[in-house]
Amino acid sequence: MIRLPFILLLSIGLTLAACGSERNSLPGLAFGSIKNVFSRNKQPPLTTAVLRSRLTPEVRAQIGLPVLIVELPKQKIAAVVIYNTENRGHITWVAPDGVAIYTKSGFVTGSRGVGYDLMSSFVDASLAIVTGSGTGQATRVQTYLDGENQQVVVRLDCHYTRDGASVYESCKAGDLAVENQYWLNKEGEVQSSRQWAGERNGYMLIESPIFAD
Template identity: 35%
Template sequence: MFWTTGKNVVRTAMAVALTGLLVACSTGSDTVGNSQTLDLLKATVTRNKAPAPTATRDQLRAAITPEFRAQSGNVPLLLVSSLRVPVSSILSRASVNQNVETYITPDQITFALRDGILIASRGLGYDLMAADVSGVSERIRAGSGTAVRTHKYLDGKNQLVPYRFDCSYARAGAEVVESCSGEGLSFTNKYTLGAGGRIAVSTQWVSPGLQSYLIEHIR
């Protein structure tokens, strides 16, 4: 059994977290295949079903114990929180393709990140279908300069529409701030770098409908 603390808040936190980013969004989408880790997480959710308030980010972090990490195969995790609504979730890494990592919840919500930069989401309803972030990683690590992002979203006819954003970069204390604008939209992303220049914590904008998410890597 995962949860031997006897504290309902921990069991509830994980049950809520592992059911996905419940952000008043739809389910089902293109996604990577399941893994043994996902089966394990699904079983945990089934055993611990209980009506309860949404777990907080702090409750989820406290629930990621060494026991949980070991029994889930010690795969890297994401602790993700919407900045639009008070909902957080845990995603486990399901696949790696060169420098793109895809993380997933048991209900098939996925985030794909290239070098820690979000390039796609699925299952949220207002998804980022794809993103060209060539040159962005270099600017983040330099903490200065400019780069261009191209995001693709589905329109009302289910056609992909590209959005171009011009971005500038600057350091603000421990963070690198990315300020982007274009297509009548603007947003700000923030990145905290860890060992080796790897993105450890970030706030990243997904789409006009979903707004931004706080993304923390747990390795």
């Protein structure tokens, strides 16, 4: 893993932010619906299962935009994020508190406001395998922000296996071992996943409520 000075954070951050440079203000109704139905103050504590039960077709219609359920089990955090914009295949998803994640065809390529964020991720080779044959090998490079505002570059060598509609991604970078999983719909698109979000955050669970119906 390679540590880079904080000044480079700005350039990579601006590059990734360009994915959302055409961002429009989200409708107040959409965020209002999210806040009313998915408030952290509601019991029980928010998890993917709880949010899934609340995110009924009627609620999704009220929100009026595509949404994802995102959970960091290690941090005991779960939230609904709303589609904001798409630029060159990268989709920006935003939570009411301003936290954002970026995805490309179901692969997480960045986050902002989560803490120890994923600043960039080059996933094209991995994406081609997962949505194609589902087997083979690829290398992916991810850049994370650590607690000292330094960038940590992780080069992951990954091996892929398929089991029905699931693709398993087993990656190593030195002593680090990562086990991701992707669930595909009948069109071969990633609709649900378990993806590594860094040493501090652990794994990120991402689910499309439409896929869960």
